[in-house]
Every structure is written in structure tokens, then in C-alpha cells.
Amino acid sequence: MPTHSPWVDDPEGYGRVSRILHWGMALLLVWQLLSAVVRAVAEHSPLDAFFWSTHVGTGFTIAWLAILRGAWGLANLRRRPATEGPALLRKAAALGHIALYGLLILVPALGILRAFGKGRDLTIYGHQVFAPVTPGPNAALGSFAGEVHEFLGWTLFALIAGHIAMALWHGFVRRDGTFGSMTRGPAARHLAARV
Structure with a gap:
């Protein structure tokens, strides 16, 4: 019988809210990636019109969820699972997460600045x-904000690809329970320890 709430983080895995x-x-x-890719390869098509109509609202939602998630992570910092691996890898993971959170907030903010600077309507x-x-x-x-928004948006997706690659490496190469702690919660570390 667990002695903690399944909603909060635990040294053995991430709670339901984090997951x-x-x-x-x-x-x-x-x-959001689909909307950007469709815009890049099929601008002014009906598919582009469909996806792009959601781009601003989705970006705004992502930014606020990143702020909420960051606050939740800080509130649970002492309870969260320890980062696995050598010191250099742990530092790289911390810096990678800081970069991800920063871009999740900065990229939408630049999109808003672009719309304002160019005199465009902004409806959310x-x-x-x-x-x-x-x-x-x-x-x-x-124009400057738009160029930086686009560049950092693609940079964000590249960082996310790296994040996914490292998660899979933890899950299928190292088999240290890190991947499972974000998919199944605390029970995943216990399962990894028995394998």
C-alpha cells in the first residue's frame, strides 16, 4: 500500500500530475510540429489553412502549460526521481531541460511580439x-521577432528529438527505469530493479 499520494512525484517515479x-x-x-511542417511544405493549401488556424492557440497553451509544469516541478523538486548516469550526463540533462522549458515559453512570446510589431490581429x-x-x-x-521565432521553433523541435532519443536510450539501452517513471510512474522503477 503506497504511503504517498499517486498525484505527486516520488523518488521512485513521477506522479500523475507530472505525467x-x-x-x-x-x-x-x-x-504544433504538424502545423509548422504543413506550413513549410504546403502553404496556402486547405490543409495549411486547417492546421495554421490552430497554431497561435496551441502555442499559447503550450507556453502556459510549460509555466505550470515548471512550477509543479519546482514544488516537487525534493521528491522527484534522481537523474541517472555519470555527472556529465546529469548536467547535460539538466541544461537540456532548462533549454526546453525556456524555448517552450520564449517561442510563443516571440510569435506574439511578431504579430504586435507587424500590426497583425492577435486572437486567442x-x-x-x-x-x-x-x-x-x-x-x-x-520581422526580427518572426525570424527568431521560426529559428527557435525548429531548434525546439530538434531539442525535443534529442529528448526523445535520450528517453529511449534510458528505456531500452540503460534500462534504468527513467523512461518507465514517466510512462508508468513509481511502479516502473521497481519493475526495472527486478529485471
Whole structure:
């Protein structure tokens, strides 16, 4: 019988809240990647119109979930599973996670700055944040923010690919329970210890 809540993190694995936030954000990021890829290869197509219509709202949601997830992680910091592996790998994992969280917040913020600088409408969840203005208040800033938004967006997806590769390495090469602690929670570490 567990003596802790299954909702909070535990040294043996991540609790339900951490896992729901992680996998919910993963689904949103897959959707966001699809919208960016479709925009890159089929701009102005009906498929692009469908996906791109969700891009801003999805990005906004991802940013707020990253903030929520970061706060939840800090609140659970002393209870979370220890990072496995050599010191250099643990430091790289910590820096990688900081970069991921930073980009999850920065990339959408740059998208908002681009829209504002270029004088574009910004509507999130059907609520207008600001109306279009011609000419934009600062078109040069908007263009710069747009270029950085795009570059860092693709950088974010590259970091996510690295994150996935390392998770699979932990799960199928090292078999240390790290992968299972985010898929099955605390019970996964006990299973890995018996294998």
C-alpha cells in the first residue's frame, strides 16, 4: 500500500500530475510540429489553412502549460526521481531541460511580439488580444521577432528529438527505469530493479 499520494512525484517515479502534463504537452507539440511542417511544405493549401488556424492557440497553451509544469516541478523538486548516469550526463540533462522549458515559453512570446510589431490581429481562443494596425507599430522588430521565432521553433523541435532519443536510450539501452517513471510512474522503477 503506497504511503504517498499517486498525484505527486516520488523518488521512485513521477506522479500523475507530472505525467499528465508531460504527455498532454507532448500531444500538443506533435500537433504544433504538424502545423509548422504543413506550413513549410504546403502553404496556402486547405490543409495549411486547417492546421495554421490552430497554431497561435496551441502555442499559447503550450507556453502556459510549460509555466505550470515548471512550477509543479519546482514544488516537487525534493521528491522527484534522481537523474541517472555519470555527472556529465546529469548536467547535460539538466541544461537540456532548462533549454526546453525556456524555448517552450520564449517561442510563443516571440510569435506574439511578431504579430504586435507587424500590426497583425492577435486572437486567442476567440478573444481578440489586439486588433490589426496599419502600419504596424514596429515592422522591423516584428520581422526580427518572426525570424527568431521560426529559428527557435525548429531548434525546439530538434531539442525535443534529442529528448526523445535520450528517453529511449534510458528505456531500452540503460534500462534504468527513467523512461518507465514517466510512462508508468513509481511502479516502473521497481519493475526495472527486478529485471
